[in-house]
Amino acid sequence: NTAANVSIWHVCCIGAGYVGGPTAAVMALHNPNVRVTVVDRDETRINAWKGRHLPIHEPGLASVVRLARDGSKERRQGARGQAAAGATKGSQTPTDGSSHSSRQPNLFFSTACAETIANADMILVSVNTPTKLRGVGAGRATDMTAVEGAVRDVAIHARPGTILVEKSTVPCKTGQLIKDILEAYRPGISFPVLSNPEFLSEGTAIRDLMKPDRVVIGCESTIPGHRAAAALANLYASWVPRSKIAPIGLWSSELCKLAANAMLAQRVSSINSISAICERTGADVSEIAKSVGMDARIGSQFLKAGLGFGGSCFRKDIASLTYLAESLGLPEVAAYWQQVLEMNNFQRDRFARHVISSLNNTLRGKKIAILGYAFKKNTGDARESPALDVIRILLEENPRCVAIYDPLCSAADIQRELRVLEDDRPLMRPDGPVQIMSSAYEACADSNAVLVLTDWDMFKNSRPVAGSKPVEVAVDQFDGAAPASILRLPLRSEKPPTPPET
Ligand code: NAD
Structure with a gap:
């Protein structure tokens, strides 16, 4: 078993946005022995994640964050009560089983990026990848500035062997770019790179994370690649059935996220094109x-x-x-x-x-x-x-x-x-x-x-x-x-x- 000696005790998630925050919270909730720290350069956002008013609205998110972030302090009863009530109503709120009854806080938010990266066994890169606004490929190419910045921080501060996971949606073969940056800053040191695209939808993020259709883990076909993939799969296996965890190649994993979004969008455009015909003919698109x-x-x-x-x-x-x-x-x-x-x-x-x-x-x-x-x-x-x-x-x-x-x-x-x-x-x-x-x-x-x-x-x-x-x-x-x-x-x-x- 190639995964035998890869233990993950500390996960760092770079990027406290719509993906990073909820993903880290759900991962922490289901892995009480793993410390999950979300870092971001945006201090206002981090302070909001630490406080009562979270920076993003997602049904069920507040209960998950409260359980993982605050652990079993005096407020536990209230939090558990609410989570359980939400669950019985069939909402996206997690069922708060007895396993959480005496949990310690294991979800943290911080602006101390360098320090957190240095202490991590695994780093999820969940930063923004918008469209480039200027220059070559403007309006279409992905702006990789934030990914590059995060990977540079990892290259400078991470311990050798730390697993780097692309959660951001990136163009196919970004893994190679990441490896090149790592190699340029830390020649000869191995950092396994994985791709683990996120398929959640805003508005149903917690439900999607709790019960994903699949978890795709892309890795290189090397022994360190497979070991790293197995370590990430073990974290997910705390709540996702193994049959839904799909190990695939690194490039396939990167491309499958773009393909999935393109195909979903294509359906929307397809039915909309039919609606234009309906408008002219009197047929009813619904x-x-x-x-x-x-x-x-x-x-x-x-x-x-x-x-x-x-x-x-x-x-x-x-x-x-x-x-x-x-x-x-x-x-x-x-x-x-x-x-x-x-x-x-x-x-x-x-x-x-x-x-x-x-x-x-x-x-x-x-x-x-x-x-x-x-x-x-x-x-x-x-x-x-x-x-x-x-x-x-x-x-x-x-x-x-x-x-x-x-x-x-x-x-x-x-x-x-x-x-x-x-x-x-x-x-x-x-x-x-x-x-x-x-x-x-x-x-x-x-x-x-x-x-x-x-x-x-x-x-x-x-x-x-x-x-x-x-x-x-x-x-x-x-x-x-x-x-x-x-x-x-x-x-x-x-x-x-x-x-x-x-
Ligand atoms: P976001 O803009 O909400 O959050 C990104 C965060 O990363 C920001 O808070 C930013 O300050 C932080 N950041 C950027 N560079 C950093 C650095 N070097 N160090 C620390 N923090 C840094 O973005 P998002 O919506 O969470 O999306 C993140 C990625 O996930 C994107 O690639 C996106 O395409 C993908 N994705 C998004 C969704 C969605 O519904 N929003 C769903 C699936 C995948």
Whole structure:
């Protein structure tokens, strides 16, 4: 057994973001004898992870963090009670079995990157890998700055033999780049490199981590590679059935993450392309999705026509895939995947133009309410929201006001995202055309149209408020294609979800 003498006592996760934080918390929860420390250069973020208000909202996350981070202090009873209550309701909250009854804290958050790296047996690199904005490959290639920075820190500070795990989504063959950096800084020292891409979705991160469809572990076909992979597999095996842990090659593992995201996004673009045909013909895309999805070979997931995919991953991962294909001399492959992105843009454009034409082709003097900014429900992540593209097109028509309300995205996060729309006009000054409201009711008051752009449950059953003034627009749906609803009337103000607390 090649794994026999690889013991992992201390895991360091570099990057306390949407992936690093929840992944480390779940790993710590299920491996009470392993110390898991999440490090980040962002002190505000680390302080939030240490405090009562976590920096990200994920159903069930607060209970997991509380159990692993705080252990069995006096607050244990309350934490266990809540976790157990959540579990019985069938939520994503973990069942807090008796094994946790006297646990010591084993999840830590810190800005002391060098020191933590130096003490680690295994390091998960879970830093951001956005699209490059400038220079060679701008708009498509992956910006590897954060990965390089993290790997340099590992190269400088880690003990020989420390296992380095790529959790970030990276282009195929990044493992080679990592090995080159390690070799340049520490010639002749061995650091096994693994790839362990993360497949969680925001909004269901804890459920996805607790019950993953699979855990992919990519390694080099060498004895140290297999031993390192076995050590990581052992950590996962504390809660994931062995049959779901898939050991594969390093390059396959890196590429399979891009392939998975590309294929999920492709389904969304495929059904959206059909929705455009529905709009012209009178066919109903939801009936089509249902019938098509009943085919066992196709399946029903990711077949909902809408505003298209958003969030920080799908677009940038497909862009990365197209860039990779092109750099490998495969322009046909690049063009194939590029079309998935084009269809996504087309859908938003189509929707925004539909709104404008429903309002007699002019938005001058009109107020448009936007309910929901997050790219999907149950997350406060405002990055790459479809709403941004819709708002961009609406603003070209000089509306009096675009009033946005989202129950979880902070005004600061929405404003940061919208900044790309500012040219010479300050959009978000107090009397500017973009306003971020603190309730749905405020956003909808006196509006000419209400657009529901995130599928938050609280907007699902929105009904006109009796006696309220009708708005101009008389369109309920996008001609059966329903990428998002256009409601007729202001809504009752509903209670937003409680902010995350530990
Ligand atoms: P994020 O931006 O939320 O978090 C990344 C964190 O890394 C930031 O807090 C940043 O300060 C920190 N960081 C960067 N360089 C650092 C360094 N050298 N030292 C210490 N900290 C550093 O990103 P995320 O959404 O968690 O995504 C991380 C990776 O996981 C990306 O590659 C992404 O593509 C992938 N991924 C994301 C999701 C998702 O739903 N967000 C899902 C699967 C995979």
